[in-house]
Amino acid sequence: MPRPVQFLHSTLASFVWAYSVFRQFFSASPGRTAFVVWSTATADVARILALLLPLKIIILASHPGVPAYLPFIPPAHKNAGIALLTLGALLFYTFTVYLNHTAERASGRAVTALARRLYPSGLDAGRLFQLQKTFVDLCKIAAALLFILLAGALLFLANPSLLLFLPLAALLALGVTALLLKDRGTGRSPLQVWIVSKHREYVNVIATVVFFGGFLVILVPYVRGAESNVIIGVLSILVARQVIMSMDHIARDVISLRSRQEVIDRLVFSSQEPLDNSQKIWVTRIFDAFPRGRVLELAAQYLGQTASAPGAIESIWTDSPSPGIYALDILVGPRGERRPNRFRVYIYTPAQAKRADHQSQLFDLVAPGAICAPSIIASFEVDQFRCLICGAGDGIPPDAKNWANLRSSLLERIWSYVPPSACADCSPSSQALLPSRVSADFIQPLRLAATNSREMSYVDALSANLEFINEQLDSQPLVLHNPDLARLAVATDGPSHLVMLWGRWSLQPLGAAIFISGLMEGAPARLESLKKLRPDLAHRRWMGDLQLSALCIKLGLHIQLGEFRSGVTTLPGIMNFLDTTLRNSSEHAHLRA
Numbered sequence: 001m002p003r004p005v006q007f008l009h010s011t012l013a014s015f016v017w018a019y020s021v022f023r024q025f026f027s028a029s030p031g032r033t034a035f036v037v038w039s040t041a042t043a044d045v046a047r048i049l050a051l052l053l054p055l056k057i058i059i060l061a062s063h064p065g066v067p068a069y070l071p072f073i074p075p076a077h078k079n080a081g082i083a084l085l086t087l088g089a090l091l092f093y094t095f096t097v098y099l100n101h102t103a104e105r106a107s108g109r110a111v112t113a114l115a116r117r118l119y120p121s122g123l124d125a126g127r128l129f130q131l132q133k134t135f136v137d138l139c140k141i142a143a144a145l146l147f148i149l150l151a152g153a154l155l156f157l158a159n160p161s162l163l164l165f166l167p168l169a170a171l172l173a174l175g176v177t178a179l180l181l182k183d184r185g186t187g188r189s190p191l192q193v194w195i196v197s198k199h200r201e202y203v204n205v206i207a208t209v210v211f212f213g214g215f216l217v218i219l220v221p222y223v224r225g226a227e228s229n230v231i232i233g234v235l236s237i238l239v240a241r242q243v244i245m246s247m248d249h250i251a252r253d254v255i256s257l258r259s260r261q262e263v264i265d266r267l268v269f270s271s272q273e274p275l276d277n278s279q280k281i282w283v284t285r286i287f288d289a290f291p292r293g294r295v296l297e298l299a300a301q302y303l304g305q306t307a308s309a310p311g312a313i314e315s316i317w318t319d320s321p322s323p324g325i326y327a328l329d330i331l332v333g334p335r336g337e338r339r340p341n342r343f344r345v346y347i348y349t350p351a352q353a354k355r356a357d358h359q360s361q362l363f364d365l366v367a368p369g370a371i372c373a374p375s376i377i378a379s380f381e382v383d384q385f386r387c388l389i390c391g392a393g394d395g396i397p398p399d400a401k402n403w404a405n406l407r408s409s410l411l412e413r414i415w416s417y418v419p420p421s422a423c424a425d426c427s428p429s430s431q432a433l434l435p436s437r438v439s440a441d442f443i444q445p446l447r448l449a450a451t452n453s454r455e456m457s458y459v460d461a462l463s464a465n466l467e468f469i470n471e472q473l474d475s476q477p478l479v480l481h482n483p484d485l486a487r488l489a490v491a492t493d494g495p496s497h498l499v500m501l502w503g504r505w506s507l508q509p510l511g512a513a514i515f516i517s518g519l520m521e522g523a524p525a526r527l528e529s530l531k532k533l534r535p536d537l538a539h540r541r542w543m544g545d546l547q548l549s550a551l552c553i554k555l556g557l558h559i560q561l562g563e564f565r566s567g568v569t570t571l572p573g574i575m576n577f578l579d580t581t582l583r584n585s586s587e588h589a590h591l592r593a
Helices: 003-028 030-062 074-120 126-158 159-178 190-197 201-221 232-258 260-268 277-289 294-303 350-365 400-414 453-464 465-473 510-516 520-531 542-560 564-568 571-582 586-593
Strands: 313-318 327-333 342-350 376-383 383-389 480-481 492-493 496-499 507-508
Touching: 003 030, 003 232, 003 260, 030 074, 030 126, 074 126, 074 571, 126 159, 126 260, 126 400, 159 190, 159 201, 159 232, 159 277, 159 465, 190 201, 190 542, 201 232, 232 260, 294 313, 294 327, 294 342, 294 376, 294 383, 294 542, 342 350, 350 376, 350 383, 400 480, 400 496, 400 510, 400 520, 453 465, 453 564, 465 542, 465 571, 480 510, 507 510, 507 542, 510 520, 510 542, 520 542, 542 564, 542 571
Parallel strands: none
Antiparallel strands: 313 327, 327 342, 342 383, 376 383, 480 507, 492 496
């Protein structure tokens, strides 16, 4: 499928998926959902009128009589008309605030109704927050679409030319975007990288261009000297601006929702989809092995000597962010206490038991507190299931708004820890150290994707210098990498945080870890920050040094995914490393290709 067609198809698929999620919310609470959408759209209309009325009042007050476009105000009652319009502006503004408030209350009730329908046994605070955020975003999209329809009806009466221009401009912007993202077989251009990575800024640029075009459409009749109503022109500008902002918000919200599709689908659809046979077997066995209250009894035995506050003990089932692992929070402390002691019990199916073993191996070598991990209280088995009890802090995931900054600080603290050499012996075989994975056989498919002699020379140079590259990779500082570091796998613990899952940790060169974590843009500054915490980084640099492992793991990922052409585009960066490193090295001068 050509890239522009693929882009348009992907855009349509995003809206279809968003509609399927919205339909779930609507079916759970149709009245409240419809009210939230209607009140949000009406608030946008009232906001425009609240802006337009003061302008009318100023024009009326400054005019020696009554303007022709205000025929409903008799000249003898001009002051009364000003007073009524002022009161109307105040009422519209108050009405907007009231609608927003009632919509917020109704959305809370609608989410509660859906949560009860999907999760009769209860939902933890973190996932309830995700459900609330998803509902609000979807209602904003639906309200924006409803407002655009209402605005279209208004523009049909007030300014048909503008009504025709706006949808054509939106379609043109979509088509131009598809053409700009067209795959030309040479990797992504700087413009394509900017559009993909800075899509919010790109949408802003598009919205600004469309608004300026709409303004010109409104301005043309006045320039030509045609008889036009000033108030209608101002109203057209306000409506056009709000319509374009609505389109902007729709694009942003759909992109934001699509980026969280996996989490949202798990929240909204997982309990509605039939389980496959293997899942049914394990769910049945879990119910047999852990009848109601059984986990609570077992946890109480192990927590009896640990819990500092005597009193009631309660359990709350929670959703683990990792398939094949079930989770239960245990609260120990007197009823009514604001922060009782909280512990989490993880139940691993036999297929996932190796992750519990791998985590235990790590904590035999590393103190959990050194890498923001929870303390392990106990480990035991029930039938075929492996159970792990650990501290859970407050048990609440961090706020989504601050997650990006928090994730960055957590990674910096984890990377500041120097893993002991013994960790290399128990790193899983599927994540062997990077030098072991960059081999002649592994890079052989790149020869299929090289399209010219220059690219083939890059492949030849890489093959000839593999031994030297692997020597450099072997000398690079290692860090602990945790692929399960996601917001829902982190629990707040007062002012600090706990990374709850460590079953898939591995060792990676620092540069590779920075690339995998999506933090390449600020890598040099991050390295300088880490130097203050790790003495072994004092003489390291990013360009021509640690960047090598980032480039190599990027190359490896492309090859593993079968993206051989994209793999070839990473070779110039590796060649630059070789040139920089070998330029003044007579010992290895013969290796340069």
